[in-house]
Structure formats: structure tokens, C-alpha cells
Amino acid sequence: MNKKVVTAFYLTLNIAFSIIIVLLNKWLYIHTRFPNITLSMIHFFMTFIGLIICEKLDVFCVKSIDIKEMVFIAMTFCGFVVLTNLSLAHNTVGTYQVAKMLTTPCVIVMQMIFYRKRFGILVKLTLIPITLGVIVNFYYDIQFNVIGTIYATLGVFVTSLYQVMINRKQKEFQMDPMQLLFYQAPLSAVMLLIVVPILEPVGQTFTHKWSLLDMIMVILSGVVAFFVNLTSYWIIGKTSPLTYNMVGHSKFCLLLLGGSLLFHEILAINQVIGITLTLVGIILYAHVKMKDNQTIIPEFEDGETKPLYKV
Structure with a gap:
């Protein structure tokens, strides 16, 4: 099959699955009030089962590592998935999605503080519209609530911490995302x-008497994740990081x-401005990073730089 056709097929699948998982989880929170942490746990178990199947099919190979090295990573993995899901449960999809964009400036600040990493002035300037946009959206959100804002803020912080850690550990252990996820998923579960x-x-x-539809939707959300x-x-x-970044922007809008x-x-019109x-x-940030020929942290959700798990 033509390589371009295969690439387009996978890009389309990724966009579809990424959108479905967020909307599916939101539907579960609104219509069934399924317990958040229990749902995240189910996702972890199903992800691990899927990884075992992939390993048997030679999609990737398991790399041996001391399990103690993965404990703290698994803890932050739990934290960001649960907190971002709580943010989705208590905020609108739009506000949830926009709040996650703060991960980019938060990751940069953490790298500057903890690892003395230097960033160019253009990279720093691109963080201004990102941060202002998120603040404006939250301020004018007609469904604004304190608890949702707290979950979104904590989610951004823990997600950023996880990204910084996983990026360094991936280089330290010489492991790809699926090899790391093979250990993270069961530990976190x-x-x-x-x-x-x-x-x-x-x-x-x-x-609780869960309907057949409720259970199907829960299982489906785990499979889609x-x-x-x-x-x-x-x-x-x-594909190139630029291609994947543009896919992220399309998922954001959709x-x-x-x-x-x-x-x-x-x-509200002010939210649209934000x-x-x-x-x-985000687009300017991606452009500047590409121009500098630097590697962007792999994105495993939608829109901005992402962790290794989609929520």
C-alpha cells in the first residue's frame, strides 16, 4: 500500500480516537457519574492487556528494567491521568482542553528551574499568548467553578512534572514510549x-445498577484509550514532529x-478570543522549536506536548 495512504490512515485514526476518548469520558461523567479513579484504573489495566497483545505480535519488545526505577514515574502517571480526568469532569470540554495548553509553559519553567535548561527569547515570547489565552478563557467561562479550576491547575502541574521526568528517563533507560508504558500501566493500575x-x-x-450501555461505554473508553x-x-x-504538531492543533479545534x-x-466571544x-x-511555539531544530517532547494526547497516555 502507498506510504502516503498508510500515513494518512494512521493520522486519521489518531485524530478520531483522540477526539472520541475525550468526548466519551465526558459523556460517562455527565450521564453515568462513573467513579473517576475507578475509570482510570480500568483504562490502565486495559492498556496493559493491549500492550501484552502488541508484544506478542512483535509490535515492540519488552526491555528489562529495575521495577524500583518506575515507582515514582507510575505515581506521577496516576496523578496526571486522574487529575486531568477530574478537570474534564468538572469543566467544559473547551476549558479542559485550553487549560491543558498551560502544560507547555509549565514544562519550560520546570526545565529552567530544576535542570538549568536555557531557552531562546522567541520561545519565551510565545508563552505569553498561550498563558494570556488560558486566563481569558477561564475568566469568561460561563460554567466557571472553583473546584474545576483547582483540578485543572493541579493537572497541569503534575502533567508537566511527569513529562519532564519521562523525557529524561526515556533517554536514561534508552526505552521507547511503549516500553516505558508497559511498566507504567500495571504499576499505576x-x-x-x-x-x-x-x-x-x-x-x-x-x-449500583449499571445499564448495559453504561458498561459498554466504559469498556469502549478503555479500548479507545x-x-x-x-x-x-x-x-x-x-512522521515529522511538525506533522504531528499540526495534527494536534486540528484535534484541539475539533x-x-x-x-x-x-x-x-x-x-462567549471573549472565550473565543482566549x-x-x-x-x-502554540502554533508559534511549534514553529520556533522546529526552526531551532530541537526535539519536542512526544505528544500522547491532543494539542500540546503530551505524556505517554491519552485521557
Whole structure:
């Protein structure tokens, strides 16, 4: 099959899966109120099962590593997935998506503080419209709420911490994203299995009469989450960072449209201005980084630089 056709096929699948997982999770939170941490735990277990199947099919090979090296990474992995899902549950899809864009400036600040990494003046300037855009969107969000803002802020911080760590560990261990995820997913699932009885009403979860549709949607969300990772991994390896970045921008815009159509989320004109500012900043940031011939942290969600797991 023609290489361009194959690439286009995987790009289309990645865009579709990335949009579906966010909208699917939002649907679950609105219509079933399925426990957030339990849902994340299910996603981790299903991702691990999918990775085992991929390993058996020689999609990637497992690389041996001391499990102790992965414990703290797995903890931050749990943190960013759970917190970003809580942000999605308590914010509109638009605000959730825009808030995640703060990950880019947050990662840069962390690298400057903890690793003394230097960035050019143009990179720093691109962070201004990103940050201003997010602030404007939050300020004028008609569904603004304090708890949603707290979850979004914590989610950005933990996600940024995870990205900085995983980027360094990937180089240190000489492992690709799927090899790392093979260890992270089961470790994180076990960690959440331990905390679920403490933080969520397990009794109500088991006794609640979930409909067949509810259960299908939960399982489907786990399957889709895995395929987001699989297609992202393929794209990162087979296309240029610029191509993948542009795909991220398209997912950003389509998710805003999907949230508006499916969940009747109305955007105020000032929110549109904020979103536009953020998107312009992200595009300028990608352009400057490409021009400098630097490697952008792999994106495994939509829009900005991303972790190794799609939520």
C-alpha cells in the first residue's frame, strides 16, 4: 500500500480516537457519574492487556528494567491521568482542553528551574499568548467553578512534572514510549486499586445498577484509550514532529466543536478570543522549536506536548 495512504490512515485514526476518548469520558461523567479513579484504573489495566497483545505480535519488545526505577514515574502517571480526568469532569470540554495548553509553559519553567535548561527569547515570547489565552478563557467561562479550576491547575502541574521526568528517563533507560508504558500501566493500575477503596464509594459502585450501555461505554473508553497510544506511537516514529504538531492543533479545534455540539457548551466571544490567543501561541511555539531544530517532547494526547497516555 502507498506510504502516503498508510500515513494518512494512521493520522486519521489518531485524530478520531483522540477526539472520541475525550468526548466519551465526558459523556460517562455527565450521564453515568462513573467513579473517576475507578475509570482510570480500568483504562490502565486495559492498556496493559493491549500492550501484552502488541508484544506478542512483535509490535515492540519488552526491555528489562529495575521495577524500583518506575515507582515514582507510575505515581506521577496516576496523578496526571486522574487529575486531568477530574478537570474534564468538572469543566467544559473547551476549558479542559485550553487549560491543558498551560502544560507547555509549565514544562519550560520546570526545565529552567530544576535542570538549568536555557531557552531562546522567541520561545519565551510565545508563552505569553498561550498563558494570556488560558486566563481569558477561564475568566469568561460561563460554567466557571472553583473546584474545576483547582483540578485543572493541579493537572497541569503534575502533567508537566511527569513529562519532564519521562523525557529524561526515556533517554536514561534508552526505552521507547511503549516500553516505558508497559511498566507504567500495571504499576499505576495496582496503585489506584489500593486507593480506590479509600477515595471512592466502592460499595455503591458494585451495588449500583449499571445499564448495559453504561458498561459498554466504559469498556469502549478503555479500548479507545489504548488505540490512542498505539496510533500516537506509530505517528511519532513515522512522521515529522511538525506533522504531528499540526495534527494536534486540528484535534484541539475539533474537540472544541465536539464539546459545543454534543454537550451544548456555548462559548462567549471573549472565550473565543482566549482560545484563539492560546492556539496562536502554540502554533508559534511549534514553529520556533522546529526552526531551532530541537526535539519536542512526544505528544500522547491532543494539542500540546503530551505524556505517554491519552485521557
